Amino acid sequence: xxxxxxxxxxxxxxxxxxxxxxxxxxxxxxxxxxxxxxxxxxxxxxxxxxxxxxxxxxxxxxxxxxxxxxxxxxxxxxxxxxxxxxxxxxxxxxxxxxxxxxxxxxxxxxxxxxxxxxxxxxxxxxxxxxxxxxxxxxxxxxxxxxxxxxxxxxxxxxxxxxxxxxxxxxxxxxxxxxxxxxxxxxxxxxxxxxx
Amino acid sequence: xxxxxxxxxxxxxxxxxxxxxxxxxxxxxxxxxxxxxxxxxxxxxxxxxxxxxxxxxxxxxxxxxxxxxxxxxxxxxxxxxxxxxxxxxxxxxxxxxxxxxxxxxxxxxxxxxxxxxxxxxxxxxxxxxxxxxxxxxxxxxxxxxxxxxxxxxxxxxxxxxxx
Numbered sequence: 001x002x003x004x005x006x007x008x009x010x011x012x013x014x015x016x017x018x019x020x021x022x023x024x025x026x027x028x029x030x031x032x033x034x035x036x037x038x039x040x041x042x043x044x045x046x047x048x049x050x051x052x053x054x055x056x057x058x059x060x061x062x063x064x065x066x067x068x069x070x071x072x073x074x075x076x077x078x079x080x081x082x083x084x085x086x087x088x089x090x091x092x093x094x095x096x097x098x099x100x101x102x103x104x105x106x107x108x109x110x111x112x113x114x115x116x117x118x119x120x121x122x123x124x125x126x127x128x129x130x131x132x133x134x135x136x137x138x139x140x141x142x143x144x145x146x147x148x149x150x151x152x153x154x155x156x157x158x159x160x161x162x163x164x165x166x167x168x169x170x171x172x173x174x175x176x177x178x179x180x181x182x183x184x185x186x187x188x189x190x191x192x193x194x195x
Numbered sequence: 196x197x198x199x200x201x202x203x204x205x206x207x208x209x210x211x212x213x214x215x216x217x218x219x220x221x222x223x224x225x226x227x228x229x230x231x232x233x234x235x236x237x238x239x240x241x242x243x244x245x246x247x248x249x250x251x252x253x254x255x256x257x258x259x260x261x262x263x264x265x266x267x268x269x270x271x272x273x274x275x276x277x278x279x280x281x282x283x284x285x286x287x288x289x290x291x292x293x294x295x296x297x298x299x300x301x302x303x304x305x306x307x308x309x310x311x312x313x314x315x316x317x318x319x320x321x322x323x324x325x326x327x328x329x330x331x332x333x334x335x336x337x338x339x340x341x342x343x344x345x346x347x348x349x350x351x352x353x354x355x356x357x358x
Contacts, residue, residue: 007269008285009276010245010277010281010285013248013277014230014234014244017234017244018225018229018230019222019225019230021234022225023215026215026219044247048248048252051252051273052252054269055267055270056267066223069222069223069225070222070223073225074212127210130211130214148218151214151218152214157213158217162217174220177220178220178229181219181220181225182232184219185237189236189237189238
């Protein structure tokens with residue numbers, strides 16, 4: 001376990017919340033006050049749950065296997081994906097358990113199912129839909145869009161591979177990744193305001 | 196969800212992580228300063244993040260206490276780091292933690308000393324030297340003063356209840 005002297009929960013809280021928010025936006029789940037319907041968990045809930053697991057010793061950190069934040073952030077992202085799986089599963093089960101009455105009027109849609117607020121949970125974690133969201137978010141930013149294309153279309157993952165393809169430096173790729181992260185937040189804020 | 200879809204989810208999780216890290220950076224690349232900037236950009240006050248977590252962890256610590264279970268050390272540290280009004284920089288918080296640990300250690304040490312002293316038998320001094328004819332009055336006076344000092348010191352070291 002990491003020496004407690006170097007641990008700082010304020011930093012962990014800020015980094016994990018920012019990472020959780022980013023992940024929510026990546027999967028099209030909305031902002032801080034949104035929850036994954038079906039499981040009812042928000043970014044704050046995911047962050048506190050992962051920190052509690054660590055504090056109670058259920059999530060063990062070994063320095064030889066990377067830094068503590070990476071461990072917690074990876075667990076956080078996995079929890080979010082798992083909750084989307086559960087929500088998709090529950091949604092499918094609840095729909096399939098309803099008897100189809102051909103002659104009856106269709107049942108009114110629940111609030112979750114109304115157009116504009118519907119979240120397709122399975123689609124949220126579908127790779128193609130993930131890519132579509134990224135392409136849409138950065139369509140207006142050619143420098144960012146070309147990084148997105150390099151990753152999604154050419155399957156280039158390392159900064160130096162992307163840099164070689166785009167004819168820029170690896171440092172510039174890193175710089176654009178930071179811009180992608182900021183732009184992801186801005187795009188989602190604008191999208192939510194106009195929705 | 197179909198069985199085929201279920202089976203494909205584990206590689207899918209790794210694949211999504213790979214895409215996320217390649218597009219926006221791996222978790223370790225998200226440093227604290229940048230994280231705070233992202234939060235502000237999203238309209239979230241970093242102090243509010245701290246306060247919300249503090250309330251949740253405080254409630255959890257109270258649950259531990261109510262159940263008579265010891266509060267985990269990391270939970271105590273989280274409360275100390277997230278407490279409203281805690282020093283702003285990690286260095287300052289580390290200094291406060293060190294100072295608290297040092298004070299706790301001094302207090303523990305003093306309590307252990309007091310317990311040990313309380314277990315010592317009461318000192319009584321033999322005064323047979325006063326009958327020795329070869330000792331001068333000055334020597335006897337010196338020995339009397341020394342005996343008196345020892346008794347005073349011993350009484351001062353004892354707890355007030357006279358044990």
